Amino acid sequence: MNGKGKVEVTDICKTYRKDDMNVTSLSHVYLSVEEGRFVSIIGPSGCGKSTLFNIMAGLLLPTSGEVTADGKSIIGRAGYVGYMLQKDMLLPWRTIEDNIILGLEIRGVPKKEALARALPMMEKYGLKGFEKHHPEELSGGMRQRAALLRTLLYDRDIILLDEPFGALDAQTRLSMQNWLLEIWQDFGKTVLFVTHDIDEAIYLSDDIYVFSARPGSVRARITVPIPRPRTTEDMTSPKFMELKHELIGLLYDKNSGVQQSSREERRMRA
Amino acid sequence: MTNAGEKLCPAPDTVISKGEVRKKPETGKAVSIPARRILYDEETEKKVRRRHIRAGRLIVGAVLFGGWELLVRAGLLDSYYWSCPSAILKTTWQQLTTGTLWGDILYTSGATILGFLTGTFFGALLGLSFWWSKSYAGISEPYLIILNALPKLALGPVLVILFGIGFPSKVILAFLMTVITTALYAYSGVKSVDPAMETLMYSLGAKRRQVFAKVVVPWSLPWIISSLRVNIALALAGAIVGEFIASEHGVGRMVIYAGTILDINLVWVGVFVLSILSMVMYGGVVLLEKFLSKHLSNIHS
Numbered sequence: 001m002n003g004k005g006k007v008e009v010t011d012i013c014k015t016y017r018k019d020d021m022n023v024t025s026l027s028h029v030y031l032s033v034e035e036g037r038f039v040s041i042i043g044p045s046g047c048g049k050s051t052l053f054n055i056m057a058g059l060l061l062p063t064s065g066e067v068t069a070d071g072k073s074i075i076g077r078a079g080y081v082g083y084m085l086q087k088d089m090l091l092p093w094r095t096i097e098d099n100i101i102l103g104l105e106i107r108g109v110p111k112k113e114a115l116a117r118a119l120p121m122m123e124k125y126g127l128k129g130f131e132k133h134h135p136e137e138l139s140g141g142m143r144q145r146a147a148l149l150r151t152l153l154y155d156r157d158i159i160l161l162d163e164p165f166g167a168l169d170a171q172t173r174l175s176m177q178n179w180l181l182e183i184w185q186d187f188g189k190t191v192l193f194v195t196h197d198i199d200e201a202i203y204l205s206d207d208i209y210v211f212s213a214r215p216g217s218v219r220a221r222i223t224v225p226i227p228r229p230r231t232t233e234d235m236t237s238p239k240f241m242e243l244k245h246e247l248i249g250l251l252y253d254k255n256s257g258v259q260q261s262s263r264e265e266r267r268m269r270a
Numbered sequence: 271m272t273n274a275g276e277k278l279c280p281a282p283d284t285v286i287s288k289g290e291v292r293k294k295p296e297t298g299k300a301v302s303i304p305a306r307r308i309l310y311d312e313e314t315e316k317k318v319r320r321r322h323i324r325a326g327r328l329i330v331g332a333v334l335f336g337g338w339e340l341l342v343r344a345g346l347l348d349s350y351y352w353s354c355p356s357a358i359l360k361t362t363w364q365q366l367t368t369g370t371l372w373g374d375i376l377y378t379s380g381a382t383i384l385g386f387l388t389g390t391f392f393g394a395l396l397g398l399s400f401w402w403s404k405s406y407a408g409i410s411e412p413y414l415i416i417l418n419a420l421p422k423l424a425l426g427p428v429l430v431i432l433f434g435i436g437f438p439s440k441v442i443l444a445f446l447m448t449v450i451t452t453a454l455y456a457y458s459g460v461k462s463v464d465p466a467m468e469t470l471m472y473s474l475g476a477k478r479r480q481v482f483a484k485v486v487v488p489w490s491l492p493w494i495i496s497s498l499r500v501n502i503a504l505a506l507a508g509a510i511v512g513e514f515i516a517s518e519h520g521v522g523r524m525v526i527y528a529g530t531i532l533d534i535n536l537v538w539v540g541v542f543v544l545s546i547l548s549m550v551m552y553g554g555v556v557l558l559e560k561f562l563s564k565h566l567s568n569i570h571s
Contacts, residue, residue, distance in 0.1 A: 079475025
């Protein structure tokens with residue numbers, strides 16, 4: 001099982017105590033992500049997607065299970081993967097360029113060298129002219145760009161994106177999605193992307209994992225058959241609609257029997 | 271007056287000549303928009319109000335001091351207790367030219383500023399240190415609150431016995447007045463740090479000390495800065511009370527001395543000198559605050 005994918009999540013469970021009760025937020029989660037793929041995770045809110053990301057980023061320990069990257073365990077190892085949180089979390093007292101080089105700075109790269117790496121990227125990916133601005137002067141979309149560039153510049157093969165466009169309006173969102181695809185194609189990173197938005201998941205991903213409600217577990221894995229490069233036209237194609245229909249069915253299917261059996265089946269495969 | 275004149279005459283010509291012309295869509299006729307005129311009025315109004323406020327302040331001051339002087343001269347206020355502005359000015363001048371007033375001012379402000387700086391600095395360090403351990407912070411918090419409630423001025427006699435009647439006991443009293451408040455301010459800054467920001471730092475592989483230096487300290491700085499204004503007044507009070515208890519120099523000592531020899535004029539001189547000192551130092555702190563806020567963005571790495 002190990003060693004095949006770039007990232008392997010094996011039988012992860014997470015239980016914590018709250019108000020003297022055991023709450024299970026993740027139950028036997030398996031993921032396998034091949035190198036250079038764009039993989040989305042969708043699921044109802046509270047399905048433990050963010051918990052899973054925190055475990056994969058090494059910020060949280062699972063109750064049981066294993067996460068490997070490049071064949072090595074990364075449980076409890078912070079900083080091995082690039083992680084972009086829901087909120088942009090730009091430090092308000094720093095300029096945009098100083099925010100973007102934060103990861104390099106923490107690693108001890110001299111500021112001059114870090115800036116020399118950051119500035120061409122800012123220029124290429126739409127932040128030219130904002131270098132000396134402070135975050136509060138930027139729009140939501142621009143701030144997300146800065147946050148993503150910060151993650152990219154941290155230079156990890158694997159990047160986790162937790163609903164990065166959740167707070168943006170529909171139009172900004174679309175342009176940000178295209179921008180993200182452009183970056184992904186340029187850098188060839190392995191991306192894991194959490195979203196609530198089915199359209200977004202289909203438009204961006206190679207594979208989509210559908211999570212069940214709490215306790216979160218993988219209900220299905222679906223490969224998106226739409227070839228790249230994709231355009232906004234694809235969003236209204238029959239293939240797209242068909243897939244969307246299927247995903248809605250999976251997401252809102254309350255029939256626990258189906259859920260149970262698919263889980264059993266998956267566990268058998270594993 | 272200008273307001274009235276403009277009400278009488280809306281002067282659309284001048285408006286049109288300034289290019290403020292819009293066409294009404296239905297009729298195609300030119301219509302002047304009076305928006306500019308309203309804006310102008312607002313500005314004038316503000317200017318006039320500002321002038322009124324300034325004049326009003328001067329008048330209140332003049333009435334207070336003039337009235338004081340007149341009432342004393344007319345014999346309605348006893349000059350023995352109340353002194354009067356002219357006598358106070360005269361005594362001040364004497365003290366400045368022939369007395370030790372300059373030295374006293376220097377002594378009091380020196381103790382205040384030293385106590386203020388050290389108190390703020392160590393208070394901030396103490397408050398920030400609570401970030402490192404929740405248990406340490408939890409254990410310390412009630413004691414901090416008790417110390418804050420404790421009337422530190424009442425400790426004055428003990429401090430004088432401990433540290434003597436010289437300069438150090440005044441500085442220490444000013445220090446004690448400021449250190450706990452600053453610690454409490456800094457601690458509330460530390461408590462308000464966005465946990466997601468810490469998560470971000472850890473996800474970038476940061477060590478705890480890096481999170482502290484790059485997030486916790488800059489985040490808490492505005493809290494520490496806001497303690498400055500309170501602190502300067504507290505430090506001055508500490509220094510004065512220190513001089514009250516036992517001292518050879520300082521404006522506070524001068525006031526106490528003047529009181530014991532019933533030189534009421536000199537007491538008033540002390541009161542005025544201290545209020546001016548307080549205002550000057552407050553002004554200095556406001557400037558310091560502005561400077562720090564402006565350069566806040568540069569305080570990192």
